[in-house]
Amino acid sequence: MTVFGHGTFLILLYLDKFLTGILHYVTAETKFKLSNLEIKLDKSQPQKPVDHWKEKQEALLKWKASFQNQTKNNLTSWGYNPKANATPCNIWTGISCNAAGIVNMINLTNSGIQGTLYEFTFLSFPNLEYVDLSLNQLFGAIPPQITSLSKLIYLDLSYNQFSGKIPPEIGLLNNLQLLHLNENQLNGSIPREIGQLKFLNELALQTNNLQGAIPPSFGNLKHLTTIYLYNNQLSGSLPSEIGNLKSLVELCIDNNNLSGPIPSSLGDLTNLTLLYLFKNNLSGTIPKEIGNLKSIVDLELSQNQLNGSIPTSLGDLSNLEKLFLSANKLSGSIPQEMENLMKLTVLQLDTNNFSGYLPQNIFQGGSLENFTAHTNHLIGPIPKSLKTCKSLVRVRLEGNQLTGNISEDFGDYPNLQFIDLSHNNLHGEISQLWGQCPQLATLRIAGNNLTGRIPPEISHATQIHELDLSSNSLVGVIPKDFGRLTSLVN
Numbered sequence: 001m002t003v004f005g006h007g008t009f010l011i012l013l014y015l016d017k018f019l020t021g022i023l024h025y026v027t028a029e030t031k032f033k034l035s036n037l038e039i040k041l042d043k044s045q046p047q048k049p050v051d052h053w054k055e056k057q058e059a060l061l062k063w064k065a066s067f068q069n070q071t072k073n074n075l076t077s078w079g080y081n082p083k084a085n086a087t088p089c090n091i092w093t094g095i096s097c098n099a100a101g102i103v104n105m106i107n108l109t110n111s112g113i114q115g116t117l118y119e120f121t122f123l124s125f126p127n128l129e130y131v132d133l134s135l136n137q138l139f140g141a142i143p144p145q146i147t148s149l150s151k152l153i154y155l156d157l158s159y160n161q162f163s164g165k166i167p168p169e170i171g172l173l174n175n176l177q178l179l180h181l182n183e184n185q186l187n188g189s190i191p192r193e194i195g196q197l198k199f200l201n202e203l204a205l206q207t208n209n210l211q212g213a214i215p216p217s218f219g220n221l222k223h224l225t226t227i228y229l230y231n232n233q234l235s236g237s238l239p240s241e242i243g244n245l246k247s248l249v250e251l252c253i254d255n256n257n258l259s260g261p262i263p264s265s266l267g268d269l270t271n272l273t274l275l276y277l278f279k280n281n282l283s284g285t286i287p288k289e290i291g292n293l294k295s296i297v298d299l300e301l302s303q304n305q306l307n308g309s310i311p312t313s314l315g316d317l318s319n320l321e322k323l324f325l326s327a328n329k330l331s332g333s334i335p336q337e338m339e340n341l342m343k344l345t346v347l348q349l350d351t352n353n354f355s356g357y358l359p360q361n362i363f364q365g366g367s368l369e370n371f372t373a374h375t376n377h378l379i380g381p382i383p384k385s386l387k388t389c390k391s392l393v394r395v396r397l398e399g400n401q402l403t404g405n406i407s408e409d410f411g412d413y414p415n416l417q418f419i420d421l422s423h424n425n426l427h428g429e430i431s432q433l434w435g436q437c438p439q440l441a442t443l444r445i446a447g448n449n450l451t452g453r454i455p456p457e458i459s460h461a462t463q464i465h466e467l468d469l470s471s472n473s474l475v476g477v478i479p480k481d482f483g484r485l486t487s488l489v490n
């Protein structure tokens with residue numbers, strides 16, 4: 001137990017007031033450390049042990065009295081008990097104590113509290129290690145006095161309506177391992193002092209109104225495993241110091257206003273499984289070092305201004321399951337090395353400036369569910385490996401210059417719901433096999449050079465509600481079973 005280990009001015013004040021009450025519960029070791037003080041304080045008027053709990057109870061009740069709605073919260077167990085040693089530990093909802101009987105945790109998650117922290121007497125609880133006030137309706141500022149909780153390991157204020165700035169003083173809580181301030185209305189910039197929280201493991205500041213740059217001081221937080229900063233208005237460039245955070249597993253800064261390049265140092269994050277940078281304003285090329293992210297499972301860089309071509313090193317990411325590169329300015333051909341990504345379930349390459357052929361074996365992994373490459377300048381045939389890829393759910397290849405006779409390019413797909421091949425240069429006949437896709441809801445092959453008739457077998461795909469075969473050279477009649485289609489364009 002190191003309750004009085006630091007001997008700071010702050011803690012001495014606390015001792016002066018409550019020492020004898022506390023001593024009732026502390027260990028021999030601590031008593032020894034405090035022996036001088038004890039003697040000194042004994043000369044003054046010592047308070048009885050009950051006063052320790054009286055003061056804690058009063059502090060909590062004062063805070064509760066400040067709530068806007070006294071009936072909404074579920075703190076009915078909170079009531080003053082004048083008996084000696086009447087501890088709120090484990091009796092008052094959400095108040096827990098350590099083995100020595102000292103309040104070390106306040107957990108009032110999802111307790112219907114509507115109020116502020118302004119009446120919370122932080123100085124009364126200097127031994128708090130865990131504070132979880134998530135999922136309430138707390139509002140107003142986060143008081144800088146929160147730094148009195150110098151032992152704090154765990155601070156979760158997420159899912160409330162806190163506003164104003166994150167107090168820079170939070171950098172003094174140097175034992176913090178977890179800081180969750182997400183889903184509030186915090187504004188201003190992220191204080192660089194957060195870079196002093198050297199034991200921080202999890203940082204969650206997402207879904208606020210935070211502005212300004214990501215402080216380079218984040219590079220000091222060597223123990224960080226997760227950084228969630230998404231859904232803010234952060235700007236400036238991504239500090240290359242993030243590459244120092246070798247323990248990082250998840251880095252999510254999507255839906256901000258970051259500009260400048262993706263630093264090549266991110267390639268050093270070999271434990272990273274998830275990298276979300278989509279919906280920003282990042283420019284320049286995808287650094288080839290991204291190919292060093294051996295653990296990455298989900299890489300999402302869509303909706304930026306990235307240019308250049310896909311580095312062939314992406315083919316080394318053998319654990320990759322999701323790759324999102326949509327809506328950038330990427331060009332060049334899609335590297336054949338992408339065929340090595342055998343675990344891909346989602347591959348989104350649409351709305352770029354890609355040219356050349358699609359790699360012929362891109363579907364060989366057999367796990368791909370969602371594939372989009374629409375709105376590019378792709379040429380050449382539909383990859384042969386697509387025919388046998390039974391896992392497909394959604395396929396979008398429209399708006400390219402794909403060529404070939406498609407009558408034998410497609411198989412039957414048990415899960416396929418949506419396929420759009422419109423506005424390419426495909427020719428040949430419509431395969432009967434579309435009728436053997438039991439989930440198929442949308443089939444679009446408009447704006448090609450299809451010939452022949454619509455095979456009546458298509459109507460065996462009983463889920464189909466949109467069939468767009470317009471702007472082709474089809475002949476004959478519409479099979480009569482199609483009466484139930486809600487949308488049929490021919």
Ligand SMILES: *[C@@H]1O[C@H](CO)[C@@H](O)[C@H](O)[C@H]1NC(C)=O
Nearest residue numbers: 068069070071072073112114
């Ligand atoms: C307080 O909360 C209760 C229960 O949610 C609700 O019925 C009551 O209208 C609220 N009172 C005020 C003043 O908001």
Ligand SMILES: *[C@@H]1O[C@H](CO)[C@@H](O)[C@H](O)[C@H]1NC(C)=O
Nearest residue numbers: 105107108109130131132154
């Ligand atoms: C607080 O309590 C909830 C359930 O009541 C639990 O899920 C959560 O882990 C607790 N928080 C801490 C810090 O122990």
Ligand SMILES: *[C@@H]1O[C@H](CO)[C@@H](O)[C@H](O)[C@H]1NC(C)=O
Nearest residue numbers: 072073074108109110111112
């Ligand atoms: C508090 O009450 C709410 C409903 O008002 C309930 O959803 C929640 O589970 C309760 N929380 C606790 C910790 O009992």
Ligand SMILES: *[C@@H]1O[C@H](CO)[C@@H](O)[C@H](O)[C@H]1NC(C)=O
Nearest residue numbers: 163164165185186187188211
């Ligand atoms: C932050 O929000 C507070 C109130 O919530 C407001 O007074 C202040 O102007 C805002 N600051 C910025 C920089 O937007």
Ligand SMILES: *[C@@H]1O[C@H](CO)[C@@H](O)[C@H](O)[C@H]1NC(C)=O
Nearest residue numbers: 223245246247248270271272
């Ligand atoms: C990376 O992950 C492995 C396995 O979980 C772990 O043993 C190792 O310590 C991690 N590396 C860092 C730098 O955290």
Ligand SMILES: *[C@@H]1O[C@H](CO)[C@@H](O)[C@H](O)[C@H]1NC(C)=O
Nearest residue numbers: 233235236256257258259281
């Ligand atoms: C994004 O940042 C740029 C400067 O880099 C600025 O001009 C623009 O207004 C910002 N956009 C938003 C939505 O904040």
Ligand SMILES: *[C@@H]1O[C@H](CO)[C@@H](O)[C@H](O)[C@H]1NC(C)=O
Nearest residue numbers: 256257258259279280281282
């Ligand atoms: C991207 O940056 C440009 C130039 O800095 C700016 O004009 C534009 O508003 C930014 N876009 C977004 C979505 O913030």
Ligand SMILES: *[C@@H]1O[C@H](CO)[C@@H](O)[C@H](O)[C@H]1NC(C)=O
Nearest residue numbers: 283284285306307308309331
């Ligand atoms: C990418 O765009 C930048 C301007 O933002 C330009 O200087 C650079 O030449 C482009 N690179 C490629 C490979 O197109």
Ligand SMILES: *[C@@H]1O[C@H](CO)[C@@H](O)[C@H](O)[C@H]1NC(C)=O
Nearest residue numbers: 329331332352353354355377
């Ligand atoms: C897209 O690529 C074509 C060549 O395939 C090139 O002519 C065009 O300038 C590129 N457009 C953009 C916006 O990069």
Ligand SMILES: *[C@@H]1O[C@H](CO)[C@@H](O)[C@H](O)[C@H]1NC(C)=O
Nearest residue numbers: 322345346369370393394417
């Ligand atoms: C593929 O898309 C469907 C429909 O949008 C979605 O339900 C499914 O979760 C996606 N698959 C993956 C692996 O994300």
Ligand SMILES: *[C@@H]1O[C@H](CO)[C@@H](O)[C@H](O)[C@H]1NC(C)=O
Nearest residue numbers: 405406407408427428429451
């Ligand atoms: C397309 O291929 C099929 C099967 O190989 C063949 O029967 C048909 O004549 C071809 N159609 C065109 C228009 O070349």
Ligand SMILES: *[C@@H]1O[C@H](CO)[C@@H](O)[C@H](O)[C@H]1NC(C)=O
Nearest residue numbers: 425426427448449450451473
């Ligand atoms: C469609 O195919 C016919 C015959 O194969 C050909 O004469 C015509 O040019 C093609 N039209 C287009 C738009 O490719």
